[in-house]
Amino acid sequence: MQIYAASYLLPISSPPIAGGAVAVENGLIAAVGTLAELRAASAAPVTELPGCTIMPGLVNAHTHLELTHFPAWKLRKGLDYQPKTYFEWIQQVVKVKRSLLPGELESSLREGMRLSIASGTTAIGDILSDFSLAPLYDSFPLSGRLFLEAIGHDPLQCDALLERLEASLAGSGGGLLPGISPHTPHTVSAHLFTAIQALAGRLGIPKAVHLSETAEEVSFMHDTTGPFAELLYPMAHWEQYLPHPRRTTSTRYLDELGVLDRSTLAVHAVHITPADAAVLKERGVSVVLCPRSNDQLFVGCAPHHLLKAAGIPLALGTDSLASNESLSLWGEIRYLQQIAPDTFTACELLAMATLGGARALGIETRTGSLQTGKRADFLVFSGSDPGPGESPCAALLERGKLEQVYVAGESLPRS
Numbered sequence: 001m002q003i004y005a006a007s008y009l010l011p012i013s014s015p016p017i018a019g020g021a022v023a024v025e026n027g028l029i030a031a032v033g034t035l036a037e038l039r040a041a042s043a044a045p046v047t048e049l050p051g052c053t054i055m056p057g058l059v060n061a062h063t064h065l066e067l068t069h070f071p072a073w074k075l076r077k078g079l080d081y082q083p084k085t086y087f088e089w090i091q092q093v094v095k096v097k098r099s100l101l102p103g104e105l106e107s108s109l110r111e112g113m114r115l116s117i118a119s120g121t122t123a124i125g126d127i128l129s130d131f132s133l134a135p136l137y138d139s140f141p142l143s144g145r146l147f148l149e150a151i152g153h154d155p156l157q158c159d160a161l162l163e164r165l166e167a168s169l170a171g172s173g174g175g176l177l178p179g180i181s182p183h184t185p186h187t188v189s190a191h192l193f194t195a196i197q198a199l200a201g202r203l204g205i206p207k208a209v210h211l212s213e214t215a216e217e218v219s220f221m222h223d224t225t226g227p228f229a230e231l232l233y234p235m236a237h238w239e240q241y242l243p244h245p246r247r248t249t250s251t252r253y254l255d256e257l258g259v260l261d262r263s264t265l266a267v268h269a270v271h272i273t274p275a276d277a278a279v280l281k282e283r284g285v286s287v288v289l290c291p292r293s294n295d296q297l298f299v300g301c302a303p304h305h306l307l308k309a310a311g312i313p314l315a316l317g318t319d320s321l322a323s324n325e326s327l328s329l330w331g332e333i334r335y336l337q338q339i340a341p342d343t344f345t346a347c348e349l350l351a352m353a354t355l356g357g358a359r360a361l362g363i364e365t366r367t368g369s370l371q372t373g374k375r376a377d378f379l380v381f382s383g384s385d386p387g388p389g390e391s392p393c394a395a396l397l398e399r400g401k402l403e404q405v406y407v408a409g410e411s412l413p414r415s
Contacts, residue, residue, distance in 0.1 A: 001025040001044035002409070004378075005035040007385055008392045010055040012355045013369035016392040021046070022054060024376040027408035032370050053384040053396050055350065056369050057122025057377035057407065058329045059144065059357030062208065062267045062288040062317025064127045065112030066105050070096060070322040073104070086214045086297055087227040091235070093322055105130050112327060113140040118414040119328035122377035122407050123368070125208060125265065125288070125317065125361045127181050131168040137176050141407045143375065145361045147181035147208045150188060150196055153241035158192040166199060177363065181208040182259075185250040186220050186228050189241065190257060197259040206263040206362050208288075212250045212276070213268040214299045221250050251276035260285050265360050267317065268293075269307065270300045277303075277310040286313040286360035289352075291335050293319035304340045315357040329353045333397065346393035376409035 002024050009020025011032055021038045023031040031038055035046070073096045074080050083089035116124060123144040128134065131148055148165055152158045169178045182188040182196045200207050212218065219226035223245040233242055246253060251272055254260050262284035269287045272280070280287065289302055307314060316332045318324050325331070333349045344352070358368025367375050384400035386392050405412050 001030055001042060003035070003038050003042070003044050003046040004049065004054060004380075004406075005038075005046055006049040006052040006054045006380065008053040009370065010053060010350065010392060010396070011370040012056055012351055013371055020054065022370055022376070022378060024406075024409040027376055027410075029370060029372055029374050029376050031372060049380055051382060051385055052403070053381045053392060053400060054370070055379050055381070055396065056354045057367065057379055057405065058120045058353050059123040059125075059315070059355075059361065059363075059368055060116060060121045060318055060327070060329055061125040061265065061315035061357035061360045062127070062290060062319060063112070063116075063124055063327065064129075064320035064322070065116070065124070065327075066109045066128060066130060066133065067093075067320035067322045068112035068115065068327070069104065069108035070320065073100065083297070085227070086216055086299055087231055089297055089323070090232065094235075096322075106133060106136060109133055109136055110139065112321075113137070113142055115327045116142065117405060117407070117412055119326070119330065120379045120402050120405055121327070121329060122405070123358065123361070123363060124176070125179070125357070126176070127208065131164060134168065141175065141410075141412070143175045143367055143377070144177070144363060145179040145206065145208075146176040147179040147206075149181045149183060150192060151183045152187075152192055153189045153236075153238045155189075155191060158189060158195070161192070162195055162199065165196075169203060169205070177205070177361075178203070179206045179208060179361075184210045184213070184217065185253055186217055186232075187236075193254070193257050193259050197257070200263060206265060207259065208265040208267060209254070209259075211254070211266040211269050212271040213294075214297075215271060217250060218271050221246055221248055221253060223247065249273060249276050251279050255279050255283065263362070265315075268299075268302065270294055270302045272303065272306075274306060274310075277306050277312060281310045281312050286315060286356075288315045288317045288357075288360060289332070289336070290317045290319045290324075291332055291339065292325070293323040295335070296323045296325075301339060304336075304343045308343060313356060313359060314352050315360040316353045317357075337397070346391060346397050349397070350393050376406060378406050380404040380406070
């Protein structure tokens with residue numbers, strides 16, 4: 001057993017502890033409390049970290065790590081421009097992915113995992129389109145969920161995809177638990193959505209869906225107009241699958257299909273209505289906010305006040321480097337502080353980036369807070385002592401410098 005003691009401990013699941021400490025044994029948290037309490041209970045050696053704060057490792061609840069090298073790929077392809085619309089961005093992604101050479105997705109995924117750990121992320125909710133890459137997650141000690149992505153409208157192709165999904169879900173994802181990601185309400189057929197819901201229910205795994213990310217999606221779901229109908233469906237050769245005007249929202253549509261429940265992660269939720277928020281709350285859906293990605297793609301800003309007031313469980317995600325400048329959740333936290341300064345407290349932001357993400361991914365019994373029995377994933381910050389009347393959470397966000405990342409009780413290199 002080893003005890004780590006700091007000026008402050010932020011368990012997240014309970015109030016901050018001045019003079020706090022965490023005891024680690026066999027990669028798990030054996031005890032949490034004040035240093036005096038832990039010393040009274042054990043003669044284990046103590047690593048003292050004066051002037052520092054210890055908090056749980058971050059949980060990035062939504063990302064696409066296979067796209068980490070996207071900025072370099074688009075430069076090589078001569079596509080290094082800032083798309084002016086969401087559809088232009090989709091075109092850019094498709095063109096870049098079609099130009100990739102063998103092994104490039106693999107090296108990109110590895111770099112994404114390395115960058116995640118370097119910024120303090122110890123658990124992820126990663127979306128994977130190339131199922132053959134799943135064994136690569138064995139190479140890194142990240143925990144979390146691996147969501148295999150599903151897209152399609154053609155019935156025969158969808159049935160073949162379902163077979164591949166079921167076979168791949170039985171394979172390896174390293175330390176990551178399985179999940180499924182039906183991409184969006186407009187890129188996944190009703191048949192495929194309901195089949196995925198049945199498969200997820202049978203296997204007891206969660207689903208992640210990009211929900212109401214763009215105004216274009218709102219138009220398409222209401223009356224089948226806009227660039228999705230005019231450009232996206234022809235590009236994907238889905239013209240024959242264009243639906244009649246539904247006069248609905250993405251949330252109501254998925255609710256009618258019966259795919260919204262406590263195992264659902266709604267990612268983005270930028271263009272939801274108060275009625276949508278009420279449905280998400282009633283169904284127990286978690287929402288993953290990706291504020292910097294939304295800004296990069298000019299899709300708008302999620303209704304943070306509405307989501308919080310509705311009591312919807314919230315988590316944070318970086319999305320991918322195809323639509324963000326880094327894989328650091330600290331960037332998401334600080335951007336939210338700028339655009340929603342009166343909505344979330346510092347402690348609420350840290351909770352969204354840790355325990356909130358763990359709950360959304362269904363891994364809260366394993367990580368997300370400093371509690372006995374959980375994996376010993378924690379971060380050490382220097383320069384984070386609070387001033388008079390200042391909360392330890394606010395001090396950490398204002399001045400803290402990440403010094404060490406521990407995963408399962410082992411300090412990992414950050415380079």
